[in-house]
Amino acid sequence: xxxxxxxxxxxxxxxxxxxxxxxxxxxxxxxxxxxxxxxxxxxxxxxxxxxxxxxxxxxxxxxxxxxxxxxxxxxxxxxxxxxxxxxxxxxxxxxxxxxxxxxxxxxxxxxxxxxxxxxxxxxxxxxxxxxxxxxxxxxxxxxxxxxxxxxxxxxxxxxxxxxxxxxxxxxxxxxxxxxxxxxxxxxxxxxxxxxxxxxxxxxxxxxxxxxxxxxxxxxxxxxxxxxxxxxxxxxxxxxxxxxxxxxxxxxxxxxxxxxxxxxxx
Amino acid sequence: xxxxxxxxxxxxxxxxxxxxxxxxxxxxxxxxxxxxxxxxxxxxxxxxxxxxxxxxxxxxxxxxxxxxxxxxxxxxxxxxxxxxxxxxxxxxxxxxxxxxxxxxxxxxxxxxxxxxxxxxxxxxxxxxxxxxxxxxxxxxxxxxxxxxxxxxxxxxxxxxxxxxxxxxxxxxxxxxxxxxxxxxxxxxxxxxxxxxxxxxxxxxxxxxxxxxxxxxxxxxxxxxxxxxxxxxxxxxxxxxxxxxxxxxxxxxxxxxxxxxxxxxxxxxxxxxxxxxxxxxxxxxxxxxxxxxxxxxxxxxxxx
Amino acid sequence: xxxxxxxxxxxxxxxxxxxxxxxxxxxxxxxxxxxxxxxxxxxxxxxxxxxxxxxxxxxxxxxxxxxxxxxxxxxxxxxxxxxxxxxxxxxxxxxxxxxxxxxxxxxxxxxxxxxxxxxxxxxxxxxxxxxxxxxxxxxxxxxxxxxxxxxxxxxxxxxxxxxxxxxxxxxxxxxxxxxxxxxxxxxxxxxxxxxxxxxxxxxxxxxxxxxxxxxxxxxxxxxxxxxxxxxxxxxxxxxxxxxxxxxxxxxxxxxxxxxxxxxxxxxxxxxxxxxxxxxxxxxxxxxxxxxxxxxxxxxxxxxxxxxxxxxxxxxxxxxxxxxxxxxxxxxxxxxxxxxxxxxxxx
Numbered sequence: 001x002x003x004x005x006x007x008x009x010x011x012x013x014x015x016x017x018x019x020x021x022x023x024x025x026x027x028x029x030x031x032x033x034x035x036x037x038x039x040x041x042x043x044x045x046x047x048x049x050x051x052x053x054x055x056x057x058x059x060x061x062x063x064x065x066x067x068x069x070x071x072x073x074x075x076x077x078x079x080x081x082x083x084x085x086x087x088x089x090x091x092x093x094x095x096x097x098x099x100x101x102x103x104x105x106x107x108x109x110x111x112x113x114x115x116x117x118x119x120x121x122x123x124x125x126x127x128x129x130x131x132x133x134x135x136x137x138x139x140x141x142x143x144x145x146x147x148x149x150x151x152x153x154x155x156x157x158x159x160x161x162x163x164x165x166x167x168x169x170x171x172x173x174x175x176x177x178x179x180x181x182x183x184x185x186x187x188x189x190x191x192x193x194x195x196x197x198x199x200x201x202x203x204x205x206x207x208x209x210x211x212x213x214x215x216x217x218x219x220x221x222x223x224x225x226x227x228x229x230x231x232x233x234x235x236x237x238x239x240x241x242x243x244x245x246x247x248x249x250x251x252x253x254x255x256x257x258x259x260x261x262x263x264x265x
Numbered sequence: 266x267x268x269x270x271x272x273x274x275x276x277x278x279x280x281x282x283x284x285x286x287x288x289x290x291x292x293x294x295x296x297x298x299x300x301x302x303x304x305x306x307x308x309x310x311x312x313x314x315x316x317x318x319x320x321x322x323x324x325x326x327x328x329x330x331x332x333x334x335x336x337x338x339x340x341x342x343x344x345x346x347x348x349x350x351x352x353x354x355x356x357x358x359x360x361x362x363x364x365x366x367x368x369x370x371x372x373x374x375x376x377x378x379x380x381x382x383x384x385x386x387x388x389x390x391x392x393x394x395x396x397x398x399x400x401x402x403x404x405x406x407x408x409x410x411x412x413x414x415x416x417x418x419x420x421x422x423x424x425x426x427x428x429x430x431x432x433x434x435x436x437x438x439x440x441x442x443x444x445x446x447x448x449x450x451x452x453x454x455x456x457x458x459x460x461x462x463x464x465x466x467x468x469x470x471x472x473x474x475x476x477x478x479x480x481x482x483x484x485x486x487x488x489x490x491x492x493x494x495x496x497x498x499x500x501x502x503x504x505x506x507x508x509x510x511x512x513x514x515x516x517x518x519x520x521x522x523x524x525x526x527x528x529x530x531x532x533x534x535x536x537x538x539x540x541x542x543x544x545x546x547x548x549x550x551x552x553x554x555x556x557x558x559x560x561x562x563x564x565x566x567x568x
Numbered sequence: 569x570x571x572x573x574x575x576x577x578x579x580x581x582x583x584x585x586x587x588x589x590x591x592x593x594x595x596x597x598x599x600x601x602x603x604x605x606x607x608x609x610x611x612x613x614x615x616x617x618x619x620x621x622x623x624x625x626x627x628x629x630x631x632x633x634x635x636x637x638x639x640x641x642x643x644x645x646x647x648x649x650x651x652x653x654x655x656x657x658x659x660x661x662x663x664x665x666x667x668x669x670x671x672x673x674x675x676x677x678x679x680x681x682x683x684x685x686x687x688x689x690x691x692x693x694x695x696x697x698x699x700x701x702x703x704x705x706x707x708x709x710x711x712x713x714x715x716x717x718x719x720x721x722x723x724x725x726x727x728x729x730x731x732x733x734x735x736x737x738x739x740x741x742x743x744x745x746x747x748x749x750x751x752x753x754x755x756x757x758x759x760x761x762x763x764x765x766x767x768x769x770x771x772x773x774x775x776x777x778x779x780x781x782x783x784x785x786x787x788x789x790x791x792x793x794x795x796x797x798x799x800x801x802x803x804x805x806x807x808x809x810x811x812x813x814x815x816x817x818x819x820x821x822x823x824x825x826x827x828x829x830x831x832x833x834x835x836x837x838x839x840x841x842x843x844x845x846x847x848x849x850x851x852x853x854x855x856x857x858x859x860x861x862x863x864x865x866x867x868x869x870x871x872x873x874x875x876x877x878x879x880x881x882x883x884x885x886x887x888x889x890x891x892x893x894x895x896x897x898x899x900x901x902x903x904x905x906x907x908x909x910x911x912x913x914x
Contacts, residue, residue, distance in 0.1 A: 060792050061792075062788070062791075062792065081791070081796075081798075082791045082792045083791055083792070083793075083794045083795060083796050083797070086792060086793065086794040087794060091793075092792060094789070098786050098788065098789040099786075099789070100781065100782050100785040100786055100789065100790075101785060102781065102785055102897065103778065103781055103782065103785065107778050107781075110775045110778060111775065111778045111779055111781075111782045111790070111793065111795060112793045112794060113775060113794070114775065114776070114779050114782075114790075114793070114794045114795040114796070115794030115795075115796075116794075117775060117776055119776070121771075121776065121803050121807075124770065124771065124774040124776050124777070125767055125770050125771060127770060131774070135774065135775060138775055174793065175793075178793070178794060295705075299705075301705060301708070357884055360888055361887060361888065361891055364888075364891045365891075366887070366891030366892070367848070367891070367892065369628070369634060369844065369848070370844060370887055370891055370892070370893075372634070373840065373841065373844045373883070373887070374883075374884055374887055376837055376840070376841075376880075377841070377880035377881075377883050377884050378880070378884070380837070380876055380877075380879075380880040381876075381877050381880045381881060381884075383876075384873055384874070384876035384877045384880075385877050387873050387876075388873045388874050388877060496833075496834075500712060500716075500833060503709070503712075504709055504712065504713060507705065507706060507709040508709075511705060511706075538720070538723060538724050538731075539720070539724060540720075541716050541717075541719075541720040542716075542717060542720035542721055542723075542724060545713040545716045545717045545720070546713075546717055548709075548713055549694075549698070549710060549713045549714070549717065552698065552702065552706060552709065552710055552713075553697075553698050553701075553710075556698070556701045556702040556706055557706060558706070561706075
């Protein structure tokens with residue numbers, strides 16, 4: 001018992017062993033390995049269709065890997081539904097923003113607390129004291145989080161009415177509201193202009209410094225990756241082709257071939 | 266024993282033919298517009314009534330013999346019924362579509378159109394049932410203990426022919442290609458220079474004309490017409506289309522014949538009141554196991 | 569911080585107050601026979617329709633599913649409540665002498681109705697379980713099939729009358745009146761209607777209930793953002809069908825007779841019309857359209873069959889001009905923000 005908790009405490013935030021994913025005959029990802037300790041900032045890059053989002057989908061439980069194992073904080077996630085995986089401490093954003101657009105910004109944050117409501121349906125209907133306390137607390141925390149990110153003035157707006165950059169930001173805030181140990185950012189800078197990208201870099205760094213969270217992100221903007229990530233993994237056609245520091249990866253011949261093509265052809 | 270099986274098989278094929286012909290209209294419209302055209306069952310009913318009036322007119326007023334009457338009734342019924350379907354599209358669905366109304370509101374409008382067709386018919390023609398005139402002489406053939414009529418065979422053959430014609434239209438012709446294109450991407454199609462509204466009209470016309478054909482055949486096989494005849498058979502044909510995989514013509518036919526077979530089988534074994542109960546339970550189980558129907562392709566959610 | 573307490577209490581309880589006055593008023597007028605039986609029955613059907621439309625609105629509006637079999641669950645509730653009532657409190661050809669003294673009927677009546685609701689909630693599993701894997705039109709088909717299955721099941725149960733129907737509920741109502749002479753049905757329909765709207769309002773405004781709209785808007789995001797979608801779907805379907813069951817039970821006792829034919833797809837369509845007329849995901853819209861629809865139905869009654877041509881026509885025209893329903897997805901308090909102060913009915 002004791003040893004078990006110890007093991008979990010020391011276990012890395014994310015551990016992926018020999019993960020392979022096949023869709024029909026297509027191997028989207030083969031033999032993927034990674035270990036992320038706490039308080040690390042890692043990157044995942046690769047050309048379009050390399051299988052980056054597939055990795056995130058597997059980690060967040062949206063797909064079940066064909067082979068291999070994912071452990072989050074030492075807990076294997078095999079067979080868990082996405083909301084259970086989220087409860088283990090994984091939160092993510094999406095490549096195309098997936099906010100609930102007909103719900104206020106505040107409600108977007110509130111719904112993300114669904115995993116730890118702590119009251120039952122009947123308590124909600126009967127409005128027990130416990131329910132009211134929890135609701136108050138959820139609302140208060142949501143407001144606090146929004147004001148930390150300077151979004152509280154939009155609390156009652158619908159997300160569609162926010163500018164694109166703020167929608168991206170809101171999605172990150174929503175993911176953070178889950179209090180994750182591991183935050184997956186799927187192309188957070190996609191569609192942002194260069195000013196917004198600089199803003200985003202500052203935001204992500206600030207989040208990393210302020211919250212106790214490991215960040216793993218997919219990004220095409222190399223400058224974002226260079227600025228932020230300690231360690232970058234490059235995949236192409238589901239194969240890991242390089243990993244290491246940003247500088248190392250940038251000059252790696254296999255990476256250059258994957259992005260720019262082979263000179264010898 | 267073997268005779269009973271073949272006998273039931275023929276009955277199932279005939280019964281399934283009606284479902285298949287109606288399911289077609291559902292599936293084609295759905296394939297193009299992702300609209301459940303709930304008025305389609307009533308378009309079938311209207312088709313049967315049109316056939317009744319046309320046939321009676323030709324037989325009594327023009328006094329032509331039955332087989333000429335049949336030869337004339339088929340195209341006239343199909344054309345008139347397709348006009349009913351197209352006018353529903355033009356009057357009720359298109360304005361809503363233009364306004365960008367929620368899909369389900371169009372579905373409700375379709376339901377309402379069905380109700381109007383039913384009750385307007387009831388109000389105009391009264392509740393009395395109409396007896397359909399016999400157009401051809403029914404012969405009963407008995408081969409090895411299995412008896413069937415020429416009409417039954419005609420129904421089955423027509424259904425199968427219709428399947429091949431439609432399958433050809435959808436897969437081989439330009440119009441069919443446009444239909445399939447619309448079902449993939451409604452927004453890109455007009456940009457490719459395809460007149461989306463004309464394609465939709467053609468879809469409605471095709472679907473409704475085959476409902477009219479089904480109405481005519483149904484009226485010839487079961488020569489009693491009443492305004493509610495389209496409602497139940499329409500719902501069931503819709504279910505058949507979904508079980509087959511809505512949006513796919515092969516699915517509509519397979520689903521139709523499957524539903525026919527299940528119903529005939531149930532009646533052969535159980536009291537006939539169990540027909541709906543067991544047929545629907547079987548369909549529920551099929552859909553639980555294969556949620557997108559037999560030919561349906563699961564839409565993968567991309568994130 | 570607070571304004572004058574008296575005023576705030578007045579505002580806070582104004583809806584409760586209005587409801588109590590309204591309920592007591594109708595009961596009193598019914599008791600004095602100041603309202604004719606006909607008007608009374610229209611009012612009661614209005615209540616039943618409000619329950620039906622608001623409960624279906626939870627699934628079709630808030631959750632964005634397309635359930636077309638609401639009448640099936642109503643049927644389950646109606647039969648269970650009727651059979652239970654007759655079995656316990658009335659002398660009947662099928663069940664013989666009542667199991668309990670008919671004097672108790674007056675106390676047990678709400679429990680009978682709720683039992684019907686619970687049975688209907690479990691029937692709702694017929695749709696809830698497939699909804700884990702299926703969505704949209706395929707689920708629509710399952711709801712239609714569920715409606716047909718429930719009806720033909722009852723049609724084939726000869727012991728409870730089959731397709732001929734089941735009666736004897738009037739005796740239960742009479743037994744209630746023998747103990748205390750009050751218009752019991754009016755009272756209970758009123759209470760259950762308020763109860764339904766109250767439950768739904770609480771459900772929709774809780775964080776738990778917001779998960780329903782999250783599923784409607786983006787199910788994938790909901791699941792990944794920690795919403796247990798299967799649980800939420802199950803509870804929502806069960807709640808919706810359970811409330812439909814309550815409406816069915818009340819319906820059965822108002823008419824005093826049930827047969828499977830009155831819970832067919834046409835009835836489901838009627839409920840659907842009320843929901844879409846009111847505007848999807850709008851609770852106040854569903855209430856208003858149920859009231860409006862009931863009145864319209866009664867006004868057009870003299871037209872007989874033409875009624876069913878005119879009503880769909882009116883709807884089609886309404887939809888051409890307001891394609892999102894009367895209220896859209898707004899609530900009354902969104903249109904008249906001042907109402908919010910009085911709108912603490914939670």
